[in-house]
Amino acid sequence: MTALNEGEVEIVLNGNKRVLRPTLNAITQISRLHNGMNGVTQALVNSDFDAVVAVVRHGLGIPDREATRLPAEIYKNGLTQDLVIACINYVSILTNGGRPRADAAPETDDEAPAGND
Numbered sequence: 001m002t003a004l005n006e007g008e009v010e011i012v013l014n015g016n017k018r019v020l021r022p023t024l025n026a027i028t029q030i031s032r033l034h035n036g037m038n039g040v041t042q043a044l045v046n047s048d049f050d051a052v053v054a055v056v057r058h059g060l061g062i063p064d065r066e067a068t069r070l071p072a073e074i075y076k077n078g079l080t081q082d083l084v085i086a087c088i089n090y091v092s093i094l095t096n097g098g099r100p101r102a103d104a105a106p107e108t109d110d111e112a113p114a115g116n117d
Helices: 024-031 037-045 049-060 070-077 081-095
Strands: 009-013 016-020
Touching: 009 049, 009 070, 009 081, 016 049, 016 081, 024 037, 024 049, 024 081, 037 049, 037 081, 049 070, 049 081
Parallel strands: none
Antiparallel strands: 009 016
16 A cells, blocks of 8 residues: 555545545635535535535546536445545545644554553
């Protein structure tokens, strides 16, 4: 797996790994969707299809001329828990200036929980 840069979030659409990148354009466009980032976050919590499509579109930096195929791709993939949670995490990163929040849980699979051995 390719290492992600700070603030990037990996998603999987129909078996293809893609990377959402935090940018000023992404937060600007996404924020306009539901009157601010709190509204977008709530829409994602509610699994709002249009919100997921918009977050993925702007996170991937897909231009207008190519955006028409994305809704069908997301519909085919389904609004899976993994996709929606990744979008929520990405929006949180955007609201923190493109950086993961200090209180965010690490996203590593190889980290074993601490136990009382």
